[in-house]
Amino acid sequence: TIRLLASIVLKxxxxxxxxxIYQQVLGGAMGSSFTLTxxxxxxxxxxxxxxxxxxxxxxxxxxxxxDVFMTWNKSENALKQILENANTWHPNIKLEYKIGKSLxxxxxxxxxxxxxxSTSVYHKPAAEPYVVPFISDHPRHVFENIVQTSLRRAIKYSSTFQLFNDERRYIKSTFLYNGYPSSFIDKTFRKFFSDYISSRSFLPFLENEAQFIQMRIVLSGQPSRQQSQVEMRIATLTNDNDHLVEDLDKKEEFIIQENKKTNKLQNKxxxxxxxxxxxxxxxxxxxxxxxxxxxxxxxxxxKLIVGNTNHKNTMKELIQKRPRQEILKNKVKASIINETEKTVFQTLYCIDCFIHSR
Incomplete structure (x- = not known):
């Protein structure tokens, strides 16, 4: 069955x-999760x-x-011979390799x-220094995250303090080029380095190599959320940790008994x-x-429930909520509002009386 389904996806x-309309006869579709696997x-x-x-x-x-990376300590001719031999292993796999001391x-x-x-951040020669422009319609935290992500990558990839400083200057120049205010960049830098620099420091970045090494060790040792989830699954599925699975099952049973709430989406x-x-x-x-x-x-x-959502029309897309009262300028006093309401009411009353008299 698996081979049949795989054949359908590929053919x-x-x-x-x-x-x-053309049919693809070799390889898989780009962007398909199965093709990647x-x-x-x-x-x-x-x-x-x-x-x-x-x-x-x-x-x-x-x-x-x-993409393959490998080290080699023998002669360059011996390495080329191995790579050329690898090109004969399959007709559709052809290696394009580069050999050097910096790759x-x-x-x-x-x-x-x-x-x-030695490691550092690599920028392709043809890469343009563009990021999300500061004038784009994004929440403010998006811009902060972009700056902090660039700094985090620079610290993880730079093996020396000097290489990190070079990348930090490149990062600031890139964001200045994309319209980010210098004050916003410095504020985000200071927030990112707040745990490692003094609050009285005039410069919003790391001052010495000791601070850089300390921060690099901390950031390099922090697994991502996805890595943590994978490690947890592996730990709970190994035979050596069966007691963890039992404890987890007991906790789930306790939570179910404690809540005693029926799931409305059960069997749906x-x-x-x-x-x-x-x-x-x-x-x-x-x-x-x-x-x-x-x-x-x-x-x-x-029970199968099939529902559909409609595309939002232009009117709904353009409707916005009224801003909060505290951010509105030229606030109208309550006394003025009352006087205005009285005047409008009297005017309407006079018009109504006039209409009835006619």
Whole structure:
């Protein structure tokens, strides 16, 4: 079944070009999650011989999808011979390699300085110094996050204090070029470095290498949220940690017994889609397919709910709420409002009386 589904995903890809429909006959669709998984599986099998040779000589080998980085301490001709040999392993895999003492890998520049690897942030020669402009319609915290993310990457990737300072100057120049006020950049810098610099410091950045090393160790040791979740799943699934699973089950049972609240969405399958004219029969079709597929199975106890959302029209998009009272300028006093209301009421009353008298 898995092979059949994989074959459908790979062989049933079509695209439109020049008002004609074409079918893709080689490879997978770009952006497909399955294509990425299959590419990793394929490269894992392809690289086995190369990894085995690197392990035998205690060399480093790393790969991210189709980008490979490896170290080599023998002659350059021997390395070229191995790489040229690797190009014959599969007709659709051709390596384009670069050999040198300073090479980029993804967004990191690695340099071999007398046997010591130095790292820094890599910027492609053709890359433009553009980020989200400060005049764009984004919440203020978005701009702060962009600046702080650039600084965090600079600290993690820079192996020396000097390389970090070079990248910090590049970051500030880039944001100034995109319309960010200098005061906003300095304030964000100071907020980012607040735990490592003195509050009385005149300059909003790290002052010495000791502060840089301390901050780099802290940031490098912090796993991301996704890494933490993966590590937690691995820990709870290993045989050595069965007691953790039991404790987790007991906690879940205790929470369920404590809450004693029925889940309104239990035994319900809810599907939402954006309504379009071509989807007029979508609800009926989904219910029919659900009935035909799961008839005489326990899944039929699940209630299928199909709903649709409408595109927001222009009027709803342009409607805005009234600003808060405290930010409104030229506030009108209550006494003036009362006098105005009395005048309007008297005017309407006179008009009404005049109409009745006529």
């Amino acid at each position: 049933e890809n079509v695209f439109v070009y020049g008002k004609k 299959l590419a990793n599986i394929f490269m894992w099998k392809w690289q086995k011989e190369l990894v085995r040779r690197q392990d035998m000589t205690c060399e480093y080998y790393g790969r991210y999808i189709d 980029p890998f993804l967004d990191v520049l690695l340099t071999n300085i007398n046997g010591t690897l 399958l809810i599907i939402h889609y954006t309504h379009e004219k071509r989807f007029n029969t979508r609800k009926r079709d989904l219910h029919r397919i659900f009935q035909e597929t799961f008839v005489n199975t326990p899944i039929m106890e699940t």
